[in-house]
Amino acid sequence: MATGRPRVVTSRKGGPDLGDLSGPFLLALLGGDEAAVEGLVSRSRALGADTALVVRDLVMPALCEVGRMWTRGEASIAEEHLATSLASRVLGRSSGSGGAPSGPDRRIVFACLAGEFHDLGIRFLADVARECGWDAESLGANVPREALVRFVQQRPPAAVALSVSLAGHVPEAAQTIAEIRAVVPGVTILVGGLAFREDPERFALTGADVGITDAVTLRDWLRAQEGRRSAVSPNGSSVCGLPIAMPASLRRRVARSR
Ligand code: B12
Known part of the structure; x- marks a missing residue:
């Protein structure tokens, strides 16, 4: 991307x-x-x-x-x-469910940046994504950058969605996005939140692929991805979002239970 x-x-x-x-x-x-x-x-x-x-x-x-x-x-x-x-x-x-998600092409990880405690938005958005048939994981508020980057590297999703409410956190968003790209170059990165609703010019400061400010637009964007192949490079690092280092038998068991 x-x-x-x-x-x-x-x-x-x-x-x-x-x-x-x-x-x-x-x-x-x-x-x-x-x-x-x-x-x-x-x-x-x-x-x-x-x-x-x-x-x-x-x-x-x-x-x-x-x-x-x-x-x-x-x-x-x-x-x-x-x-x-x-x-x-x-x-x-x-909130309803859109049925069983259809593999790693439809896995999205939501997170608030380090220092960002406004996580209600991404909780709702994760529900919206599930209703669209995506496998949504919400890491919640105040996720340390290193932990987020490592999580995404170990289990590369199709998309990462970062929430920024406070304008002062835009530089942290840019740094986080740069670090995610360094380890998972193909992942699609979305940003949104109050900081961008206040001033959409801030989107350009983040290096994200897509900027969205509301839940309906996110829903439409997620639906539009249907049928499109994930940009995540098939480097063997993820099978249905589970780390490749996991023993195959355990991976199958976890995948069945999700
Ligand atoms: C609830 C709340 C809190 C709660 C948060 C609880 C929680 N678990 O989320 C608590 C008490 C923790 C809190 C703390 C603070 N808050 Co506060 N908070 C609010 C309040 C009242 C509502 C926020 C909210 O939940 N909105 C509803 C959700 C659904 O909206 P949302 O987060 O914007 O998300 C939507 C969209 O933006 C978008 N979206 C969001 N993220 C993403 C990501 C992607 C990828 C996409 C596609 C879309 C997207 O989709 C969501 C759904 O539509 C707002 C008022 C307001 N105007 O928003 C103030 C507000 C955001 N807070 C504010 C402030 C100042 C603070 C504090 C600094 C207060 C303090 N002195 O301690 C701290 C900062 C903490 C921190 N470091 O993050 C200010 C921010 C001012 C500014 N312009 O910067 C506001 C605007 C209040 C005000 N009028 O002054 N807050």
Whole structure:
């Protein structure tokens, strides 16, 4: 995959309008009303929204508003924590699965960079990827660079998706991407997160292949990869994402249990 300026992709708006549900959703999150949050997610699904759309049009606006309220002193840190964990729990339960993933060409690893604690986005995105039939692994928040690079080297996926919320972490993203490319040259690297929603020019500073700022665009990008061969070079270092150094019998057992 070529380096240089990332391809920045954005899907057009579309799908059911969840606008009427967003106010009640915010109130339910701030009030810690799990049944109401669940009910509103179910109503969105009944209107035809998949996880990507629920994340973009229901969850994101509510959590951005929680963030604004937090900075204005209208919501406490405890209320923010409550809203975040409630959204994460309910969405996790309601997300579907797109069926069995079809091999290493469809394996994607999500991670937040070292020092980056905003991992809710990638938790949702991993659900979106699973709904698209991808084998998604989320390494969560604050993944040390060396650990991430080693993980990707040992089990090369088709794609690595890095999340950056704080603008100050863009240089760390660039360094991480350079180190991943040095050990797995063919992997497709995506970046996204608040840092790029605030200023898309920052994509160019990372060296990533693809820049995406929302869940619906990621869903569309993942679907568009269907049928395309992975760019990961067949150097024998990965079979279904499991390290080649693993004994063949153990590898088969682990692969069967996934
Ligand atoms: C919840 C939250 C926290 C939680 C995070 C909990 C968790 N487990 O994620 C905690 C309490 C840890 C936290 C900490 C901090 N936070 Co905070 N936080 C928020 C808040 C309220 C919501 C974030 C969120 O979950 N949004 C919802 C998710 C779904 O959105 P998302 O992460 O952007 O992801 C979506 C897209 O960006 C995209 N995406 C994300 N990553 C990727 C990657 C790829 C590859 C792709 C394709 C797409 C993609 O898809 C996702 C789904 O659509 C925001 C407010 C806001 N406006 O966002 C502030 C906010 C991000 N935080 C902020 C700040 C300042 C901090 C702290 C510095 C506060 C402090 N003084 O300690 C620390 C920093 C910690 C750190 N080093 O990372 C500021 C950032 C300001 C700025 N512009 O830089 C914000 C904007 C609040 C504000 N208004 O000031 N925070």
